Amino acid sequence: xxxxxxxxxxxxxxWLYHINxxxxxxxxxxxxxxxxxxxxxxxxxxxxxxxxxxxxxxxVSGPITSQSKDRLIRTLEQVPRPFCVVSLGSCPRSGNVxxxxxxxxxxxxxxxxVDVSVAGCTPKPEAIIEGLYQAARILKEKRLxxxxxxxxxx
Amino acid sequence: MELILKALGTxxxxxxxxxxxxxxxxxxLLAGFDRKVLARMQxxxxxxxxxxxxxxxxxxxxETLVPSRANKAVFLAAPVIGTASLAVMMLFLPxxxxxxxxxxxxxxxxxxxxxxxxxxxxxxxxxSGSPFAGIGISREMVVMMAYELPLILVFxxxxxxxxxxxxCFSLERIVAWQAEHGPLLFxxxxxxxxxxxxxxxxxxxxxxxxxxxxxETEICEGPLIEYSGAPLGLFKxxxxxxxxxxxxxxxxxxxxxxxVTVTLGPIWLGAALSALLNTLILLALCLAVTLLCMTLVHxxxxxxxxxxxxxxxxxxxxxxxxxxxxxxxxxx
Numbered sequence: 411x412x413x414x415x416x417x418x419x420x421x422x423x424x425w426l427y428h429i430n431x432x433x434x435x436x437x438x439x440x441x442x443x444x445x446x447x448x449x450x451x452x453x454x455x456x457x458x459x460x461x462x463x464x465x466x467x468x469x470v471s472g473p474i475t476s477q478s479k480d481r482l483i484r485t486l487e488q489v490p491r492p493f494c495v496v497s498l499g500s501c502p503r504s505g506n507v508x509x510x511x512x513x514x515x516x517x518x519x520x521x522x523x524v525d526v527s528v529a530g531c532t533p534k535p536e537a538i539i540e541g542l543y544q545a546a547r548i549l550k551e552k553r554l555x556x557x558x559x560x561x562x563x564x
Numbered sequence: 565m566e567l568i569l570k571a572l573g574t575x576x577x578x579x580x581x582x583x584x585x586x587x588x589x590x591x592x593l594l595a596g597f598d599r600k601v602l603a604r605m606q607x608x609x610x611x612x613x614x615x616x617x618x619x620x621x622x623x624x625x626x627e628t629l630v631p632s633r634a635n636k637a638v639f640l641a642a643p644v645i646g647t648a649s650l651a652v653m654m655l656f657l658p659x660x661x662x663x664x665x666x667x668x669x670x671x672x673x674x675x676x677x678x679x680x681x682x683x684x685x686x687x688x689x690x691x692s693g694s695p696f697a698g699i700g701i702s703r704e705m706v707v708m709m710a711y712e713l714p715l716i717l718v719f720x721x722x723x724x725x726x727x728x729x730x731x732c733f734s735l736e737r738i739v740a741w742q743a744e745h746g747p748l749l750f751x752x753x754x755x756x757x758x759x760x761x762x763x764x765x766x767x768x769x770x771x772x773x774x775x776x777x778x779x780e781t782e783i784c785e786g787p788l789i790e791y792s793g794a795p796l797g798l799f800k801x802x803x804x805x806x807x808x809x810x811x812x813x814x815x816x817x818x819x820x821x822x823x824v825t826v827t828l829g830p831i832w833l834g835a836a837l838s839a840l841l842n843t844l845i846l847l848a849l850c851l852a853v854t855l856l857c858m859t860l861v862h863x864x865x866x867x868x869x870x871x872x873x874x875x876x877x878x879x880x881x882x883x884x885x886x887x888x889x890x891x892x893x894x895x896x
Binding site: 415416417418419420422423447450452453454455458460461463464466488490491492553 | 599603606607608609610611612615617618619620621622624625626627628629696780781783784785788789790791792793796
């Protein structure tokens, strides 16, 4: 029962950590707009966290420039499990208009498994909230999977 | 046999009522009210009432990472020390009547017990080895010094008022005095001290205008930056418990009284019912104080710089407390 409570809480209280890997700032503004009174993502328990160690959902925006690649990987290593990765906008998914540039090392899939990908340039706040909400569901499944693993190990 | 029963009783009061379990549940609920009402003030729907509880249980389910540069033992022990001292502090607060633990100098013990969670935060932050935490703990120390002076002055004023010619540091006697002469808030000489205490509460808890130590937007929660999983959850729980304890302390000092006594059926039933009723009344008062001095202030102000915060507390707030102390010393 306690395990169920924890898994349930995971999907109700996802804290976001936002990494900008060379984004044009459009997606970043829209992500912050989700937390404003107009869209109020705090209804679902979303909160922006300042440290990757507090994060449950890592939101990555931008096409992954060569300058930001190492920092991205290092940051993702510091996030406690279970966590989800959400790619925000078209850039981390395909490179968007920056595709083929000498300094772009995307897509994000090359470095880490992406759980939810919100497309658009920029995506609407409604779409972002829906994507984040799905990611929160996936968090719960991941936690249940970890519990299953532990049970089998015993 | 009697000794075992007594030990069991103490264990019950430390762990369940009015100790750890009770203060955690009530603190998390109070924090939920704070977030919900704040959201309504900003014309948002806001998170569910149980959001802080969800946050806490979620953090229990996360992996606990210890940074390689951290001192592992201190890093992990710090939040536990803080929670333990807060759970013990509740035993000294009488809920309209008797407290499970009562000494001659409750107020002095409480002053020390209130310092311990802040010191635990400083210990944990400095053990984590992060520069953000370094800035955070230096600010936390300044905040501590800032609110401690007015708090001591308030305690002295209350002690002198209720003790007559001597100082009365026993909370039970303070409550008994108020049952006889009416709540201290309604003695005009004590009103400045009550105002000062209302300002001390948000600084002690660390809510918005006075949260320079944990400023989320500039130093990423300062001392908490390297924490994850259960220890972080405990620190968040500490904040919630402090919210309840500080408001309960205000209610005890300024809104105390004999409470309600139910005489119904057998003695134990009447006692249980009156304890329940008194607890509910205390919770309602705590909620009102929380909304007044934390939520409302949070909604209408922006964060103070650390030097402004310090100046504000040592001039305005300490001044208010001093006015009361002088008035009381003059016998008013």
